[in-house]
Amino acid sequence: MNTLNAKIDPRDGKLVMAHFYVAFIALAVGGLAGLLQTLVRSGKFVLPAGIGYYQILTVHGVVLGLVLTTFFIMGFQIAATSRTSGTLSNLQRKLGWIGFWLMTAGTLMAATMILLNKASVLYTFYAPLQAHFIYYLGLTLVVVGSWVDGAAVLGKYISWRKQNPGQPSPLITFMAVVNTMLWIVATIGVAATVLFQLLPWSLGIVDRVDVLVSRTLFWYFGHPLVYFWLLPAYMAWYVVIPKVIGAKIFSDSLARLSFILFLLFSIPVGFHHQLMEPGIDPAWKFLQVILTFLVVIPSLMTAFSLFATFESYGRSKGATGLFGWFKKLPWGDARFTVPFIGMLSFIPAGAGGLVNASHQLNQVIHNTIWVTGHFHLTLATAVVLTFFGISYWLVPHVTGRVLTKAMNKLAIYQGVLWAIGMTFMSGAMHAAGLLGAPRRSSFSEYGGAAQATEWIPYQIAQAVGGTILFVAIILMLYIFVNLAFFAPKGEEEFPIGEVSDKAEKSPMVFENWKLWLGITALLILFAYTIPFIDMIQNAPIGSKGYKLW
Amino acid sequence: MAKMELNRKTKTEIEDSSSLKGTLASVFLLGFFLIVTWVSVYFLFLDRF
Numbered sequence: 078m079n080t081l082n083a084k085i086d087p088r089d090g091k092l093v094m095a096h097f098y099v100a101f102i103a104l105a106v107g108g109l110a111g112l113l114q115t116l117v118r119s120g121k122f123v124l125p126a127g128i129g130y131y132q133i134l135t136v137h138g139v140v141l142g143l144v145l146t147t148f149f150i151m152g153f154q155i156a157a158t159s160r161t162s163g164t165l166s167n168l169q170r171k172l173g174w175i176g177f178w179l180m181t182a183g184t185l186m187a188a189t190m191i192l193l194n195k196a197s198v199l200y201t202f203y204a205p206l207q208a209h210f211i212y213y214l215g216l217t218l219v220v221v222g223s224w225v226d227g228a229a230v231l232g233k234y235i236s237w238r239k240q241n242p243g244q245p246s247p248l249i250t251f252m253a254v255v256n257t258m259l260w261i262v263a264t265i266g267v268a269a270t271v272l273f274q275l276l277p278w279s280l281g282i283v284d285r286v287d288v289l290v291s292r293t294l295f296w297y298f299g300h301p302l303v304y305f306w307l308l309p310a311y312m313a314w315y316v317v318i319p320k321v322i323g324a325k326i327f328s329d330s331l332a333r334l335s336f337i338l339f340l341l342f343s344i345p346v347g348f349h350h351q352l353m354e355p356g357i358d359p360a361w362k363f364l365q366v367i368l369t370f371l372v373v374i375p376s377l378m379t380a381f382s383l384f385a386t387f388e389s390y391g392r393s394k395g396a397t398g399l400f401g402w403f404k405k406l407p408w409g410d411a412r413f414t415v416p417f418i419g420m421l422s423f424i425p426a427g428a429g430g431l432v433n434a435s436h437q438l439n440q441v442i443h444n445t446i447w448v449t450g451h452f453h454l455t456l457a458t459a460v461v462l463t464f465f466g467i468s469y470w471l472v473p474h475v476t477g478r479v480l481t482k483a484m485n486k487l488a489i490y491q492g493v494l495w496a497i498g499m500t501f502m503s504g505a506m507h508a509a510g511l512l513g514a515p516r517r518s519s520f521s522e523y524g525g526a527a528q529a530t531e532w533i534p535y536q537i538a539q540a541v542g543g544t545i546l547f548v549a550i551i552l553m554l555y556i557f558v559n560l561a562f563f564a565p566k567g568e569e570e571f572p573i574g575e576v577s578d579k580a581e582k583s584p585m586v587f588e589n590w591k592l593w594l595g596i597t598a599l600l601i602l603f604a605y606t607i608p609f610i611d612m613i614q615n616a617p618i619g620s621k622g623y624k625l626w
Numbered sequence: 627m628a629k630m631e632l633n634r635k636t637k638t639e640i641e642d643s644s645s646l647k648g649t650l651a652s653v654f655l656l657g658f659f660l661i662v663t664w665v666s667v668y669f670l671f672l673d674r675f
Contacts, residue, residue, distance in 0.1 A: 380656055384649040392645065399648050424656060428663035438667045440675060511670065 081247070085156055085571065086164040090475035092173045093159075094561070096152025097472065099181060100145050101557050107141035108550035110134075115502065115543030118536045120520045130519035131197040131626050138200025139191065139216075142456070144184050147219065149464050150309045151176070151226045154253040156471055157312065158230050160571050161247035162237040169229040176226025183218025186211050197626040199517060201299070202275070204291045207622025210279040213271050220264045220271075227257040238588070245583045248329055249316045249573065255336040256308040258590070259301055262597060263344060266297035278622060285619030289356045289612050296347030297605065304343040304372075306456050308336065310463035313416060314383055317467070320572035321412045324390035327382045329576045333587040335375035335382075341597055342371045345604030352439040356615070361608045362436060368604060369434040376427060383420065389577070411480070411488035412469050412572070418496045419462035426454035429507065444517075447510020450503040458499050462492055465553055470569050472560040479567035484556055491552040498549055502542025509535035 085093070110133040116122035117130050124130065155173055159165055165173065189211070190196040196208035202216075234254045237246055245251070270291045278286045315332045319325055326332065348365035351357060391402020407413050429451040432438045442448060469488050473480050480488070510516075514532040523529035586592070 377653070377656075381649060381653050384652045385646055388646055388648045388652075389644075391648075399651055402648055424659060425663075428660045431660060431664050432667045435664070435668075437671050437675075438664070441667055441671050511667075 081573075082160055082163060083571075084568075085159050085475060088170060089155065089159040089165050092165075092170060092177065093152045093156045093471070093475055095174075095177055096148045096155070097468070097557075097561075099184070100148040100152065101554060103140045103145040103148065103184075104550060105554055107137050107145060108547055110137035110140065112543050112547040115536075115540040118520050119540035120522075120533060120536065121540070129194060129197055129626050131199065131517075132191065132194050134517065135191050135197050135199055136188075139187060142200055143216070143219065146306050146456070146460070147180065147223055150256070150305065151180075151223060153309050153312075153464075153467060153471065154230050154256065155226075156475070156571070157249045158233045158253050160249075161573060162233050162250045165229060165233055166236065169232045172225055172232065173229040176222045176224070176229065179222030179225060180219045181222075183215040183220075183222060186215030186218065188215075190215065194626065201295060203295070204275065204278070204286045204288050205620035205623050207279055207624060208275075210276060213275045213279055217268065217271050217276070220268055223264070224261060227260060230254065230257050243585070245329075245333075245585060246588060247573075248326070248332060248576075249312055251333060251587070252308065252312045252316070252336050255340050256305060256312075258594065259308070259340050259343065260305045262594075262601075263298050263301035263305065266294045266347075267299075270294035285621055287612075287616050287619050289354065290609075290616070292351060292354065293347065293357075293605075293609070293612065296350040297344070297601075298347075299350060300347050301343045303452075303455065304339050306460045308339060310416070310419065310460045311336070311379060313463050313467050314379065314420060316574050317572050318383075318413060318416060319386050319390075319574035321410065321470075322387075322390055322407050324386050324393075324574070325577035326574045326580070327385045327389065327577060328580045330581055330583045330587075331378060331382050333583055335378045337587060337593055338375040338378075339372065340593060341600060342368055342375075344597065345600045346372070346434075348604075348608075349434040349439075352436050353443045356612060357608055358611060359436075361604070365604055366434055366436055368600070370431075373427075373431070409485075409489075411485045411492065412466055414489050415469070415492035416463040416466035418492050419459040419466070422454050422458035422462070422496070422499070426451065426459055429454065442510055444515060445510035446506045446514045446516045449516045450506025450510060453499060453503045453506065458495065458503070462495060465491070468557060468560070470572065472557060473564055473567075473569035474571045476561055476564075477566055477568075478560060478564035479569050480560065481564060484559055484564065487552060488556055491549050491556065494545060494549040494552065498542045498545030498547075500542070502539050502546060505535040505538035505542065509539075 113122075113124060113133050114130070114137060117124060117133075124133070151173075155165070187196070190209045191212065193209075196212035198206040198208045198212070202208060202213075230250075230253050234246060234250055237250065246254070274286050274291050274294075277283045315326065319327075346365050346369040348357060348362045349369045352362055352366075387406060388396075388402045391405035394402075394405045396402040396405045406417075429447070432442060433448065433451060465488070469480050469485070472478075509532045512531050512535075513528060514535065520536070521529070
């Protein structure tokens with residue numbers, strides 16, 4: 078740990094902030110698109126100037142699901158690595174900048190095509206909906222850029238290991254490395270479908286596309302993508318939050334093991350997104366459902382570890398009784414309270430996830446707005462509120478400013494407002510989904526069908542929730558701008574927790590990447606090889622492209 | 627009498643500070659919530675299909 082920097086080097090800080098600027102611009106644009114969507118779906122609002130509902134849906138999904146997340150995560154992981162494993166070398170920093178500019182150029186290309194209404198293919202860009210080739214090329218650049226960006230983190234990790242032989246790497250660097258590996262392995266799927274299927278097809282080089290293969294490659298990427306979003310939040314929960322509240326990390330080994338389990342089990346599980354898809358043998362769907370349920374183990378390990386950290390801390394402050402420790406937590410500190418709201422939301426989010434991943438229960442909720450409600454709890458609350466919680470200290474840490482009392486208070490209001498808005502919006506989405514309301518689609522009365530009439534009050538509740546959430550987004554942007562440019566100068570801590578004295582030393586086997594990547598590859602080959610051969614051997618003629626907007 | 631009370635207090639504190647019974651209860655509550663959600667949708671499934 079001799080390379081621990083109390084303060085990030087300003088050169089690395091600049092790279093981090095560049096990522097954050099794009100991420101928060103994405104929040105503004107994507108948030109506005111989200112608000113408009115909920116208003117349209119209430120049936121009380123029509124988009125002006127011929128703007129299409131599916132166009133803003135694509136903006137919302139791509140800009141928040143891909144751009145905000147990837148930029149924020151890359152920035153945060155670079156910051157965490159630089160803080161705990163030492164300042165990046167010039168080469169590593171250069172890689173970070175190249176990655177950043179590639180991702181930014183790709184984002185601008187994809188965004189331009191969406192704004193020109195040439196790529197309203199929704200967030201999943203499922204074939205046979207066909208976008209302009211520049212859209213696919215832009216997304217490819219985002220992915221390639223993220224690989225180059227990730228190389229900076231991996232490079233720093235490798236040089237740290239060389240300088241500290243036989244020592245376990247700093248916990249948060251280790252976690253950033255696991256997440257980078259997970260991302261690289263996962264994005265091979267989306268890169269394959271874009272490069273070999275969607276790009277040649279949208280360029281007119283080939284006429285038809287194999288829809289099932291492209292969707293399978295998309296979900297090979299799509300599920301670990303969820304964990305790529307989630308693991309940085311877990312980094313904060315495991316490593317940062319204990320320091321913020323003045324406690325110790327419950328167990329270093331448990332944290333590392335849970336991250337390794339996520340690497341192993343989050344990839345060979347894409348079929349649980351395709352349970353209703355014809356053309357995949359149910360036996361292979363069943364196998365992937367089992368692998369999906371194995372992800373429950375590291376999730377519950379995380380829950381246990383966090384409860385234990387909180388309880389140990391509360392009891393050290395004199396708490397008694399079964400839940401007395403709960404009151405001792407620092408509720409006045411936004412760096413804790415806002416991510417804590419995120420943690421709480423992960424409980425119903427996880428419960429919904431178990432429903433989604435169960436083959437039969439998936440029939441109840443498949444393609445309904447329940448699913449949208451689900452990922453607004455996972456990504457748009459658990460993950461995003463943790464990212465906001467990170468920004469409250471990381472942005473001033475990098476810009477040499479402080480989170481003032483007034484901003485801290487505003488940040489807590491922002492988190493609470495988010496929780497209220499999301500309870501309305503996501504709660505109504507879950508309920509309407511159980512009543513059969515479809516996801517993605519614009520407002521319709523479906524010819525006056527009685528069932529569709531039942532959905533309308535829930536759609537109005539979604540618009541109320543969406544509006545409250547948009548106010549929370551404005552508050553967040555205000556706080557971000559304040560912390561980046563206007564807050565008083567000073568020193569804001571980058572909190573990194575220490576491991577409890579009672580915890581065992583971590584075994585070095587966790588750093589054995591040949592072993593873990595080897596098992597990851599074996600599990601992927603096991604789960605996907607035969608179904609893929611089956612799909613290709615029995616492939617239909619393929620589909621022409623459709624532009625339905 | 628006073629001495630006995632003092633001893634008892636000290637003992638309780640030592641037991642309490644390392645206890646994770648709240649964590650155990652929380653994890654059980656969490657598990658219970660997961661099962662209830664799953665079973666509720668399962669009955670909806672049975673009802674509909």
